[in-house]
Amino acid sequence: MTEWQTQSRIPLKHFYTNEDVRNLDYQESLSDPGSFPFTRGRRLDLHPGAAWIQRELSGEGDPLTSNAQFKYLLAMGQTGLDVIGDTPSVGLIDPDHPFAKYTVGNQGVSICCLQDYRDLHKDIPLDKITISYSLPASFAAAGLYLIAQENGISPSKLRGSVIQGPLYGEDCGYAVHLPISLRLRMSSNCVEFCSKEMPKYHHFVEDTYYFSEAGLDSIEEMALGFVEIRCIIRDLLNRGVNIDSFAPRIAILINCRMDFFEEIAKVRATRRLFSRMIKEEYGAKDPRSWAVVITCHTSGLSLTAQQPVNNIVRGAIESLALAIAGVQAIEISAFDEAYRTPSPESHFIALRTQQIIQSESNVTKVMDPLGGSYYVEALTDEIEKRIWEMVLKIEAMGDPAHLSEKGIFRSIFTNAMERYAKEIKEKKLLKVGVNIYEIPEEKDTLLKEVAERKIEPYLDRIEKIKEFKKSRDQKKLKQVLEGCYQKAKDKDENLMYPIIKATEGGGTMGEIAGVMRMAYGFDYDPYGMIKSPI
């Protein structure tokens, strides 16, 4: 920043003193790691260096191609998996849909049926490796549940996570064309189901990463994150679900930009805010409910298409901040992020960056090493205050589900993107290679070719899915899809059971979502191109 402020526009002094932390009470505001209010860390870890899960974003082509990617990453020392669906999969349409053609498998894995889940997880020890899915949550949880059972693994042993994003997905690249009431119900049903059947599974990940990539600052990111968490919690409580049955498995997947201390302070403020909210406002009694898991993706928006090699440095700085902040998992947005999902080369560099920080820098030996810093404590307080003010301001405007329908959030995202572009244009936010230290296009060659390499759509996959659809027991299929339709009409039913049954009976994500859409009075196909099978 060229102005004396943080990236979130918090004014800065030239230095901080004990006057700035005058009101800081150690027990009240900080306490030891692992103690309420968890500012300094989720738990007291005697081996802090080994604590975070290292995973890089994967998912490309068909499920078997992505499975090979999994194995490559695990062989290089990755300690968890992180997979994203391609555009049709995250949008709940099947690869054989006419709209899907050129996006099958080239920006994530194409996945739609039970066999795909089998292929994706081939030879992966499901009870040992944690998998974070950026896929429609209810379907990913259903797929995992079924294949665990097939492999003789009790679902109660499953770890990993799914993202619940009912409020913002439609406006931020994950439109599934389902009404908000159904999206919210699916989130609550999934959380409730997993709490019972897959108790170790993180069924409630609040992903503030993807929507803040529109250009939101750290305050807006966390405020909207808390608004969504609170919206789902209220829905669950209204359904009579006990807070302590699911709160221990809430996690927040945050963004990490280049403002080093602000991002660290944000993590600390988030832990403190969450624990106070869940204990004091929602009455959680189980101490496990109070300490939220925080995982992270480093910011793709902070990376540049120009001089892609610089993105390696950005990833290192951002992940160092996260290691110091004490998060539970890190994914570095790879240097080719501006163009594509990660190449093997960028996977290698990103993973090695994490490993070097962990093994060589010694920063992780002491928990919360910045605790007590005049600056970081003052910034943590200020960020916490600003996040909470924004949460209350949004909630005062009305029910977040209605605000979502009215497009209130959409305008927040659009304005943030324009503000970000303006800050770069006016050089308020400096970006090396973009608005400072630029080089001529013809000299900008280092790693450029790797970054710009494109992935072709997997057209074969479309034919394969068409064949699969023909080969199914049509009578049984119709029966399970009818079942989904009927259960979706009854608002008291938990949709996870019919989704599991339909997936087992050969139904695909697109078909199951389509019949549920119909049950809510909408067209089977949001694009108006294909007919309902029931």
Added chain:
Amino acid sequence: MEKIRVLMAVLGLDQHEVGAISVSRALRDAGMEVIYLGRFNLPPKILKTALEEDVDIIGLSCHSWEFLYYISDLVQLLKDHNAKIPIIVGGSLLTHKDIKLLLEKGVAAAFGASTPAEEIIRHIKSIVENQ
């Protein structure tokens, strides 16, 4: 001079819309009329709307590789209907090579990352004037 009429659309399943909205606002501020088609469009719909709305130029915002395929389809469709409407393409993921390829395919102009709005406006005016 009459207001320049621009059709603005995002192709296929590409969900990134902020670029299209942002450019649309800039064009409107520059005195143009923007017919905003939003996300989820295939070439036939773009052609149909362009003809119905009698636009001077079609603007496509691309943040997914779908443009590589759909642009050729759209150029062909316009030819088949004898519609001489120029196409411009913008998107942060467009590389130098992509821009060259798009121009070869018959696109009037293409813009990559960090192109100032003024440059896009200048190009649109000159393309439409020379039509």
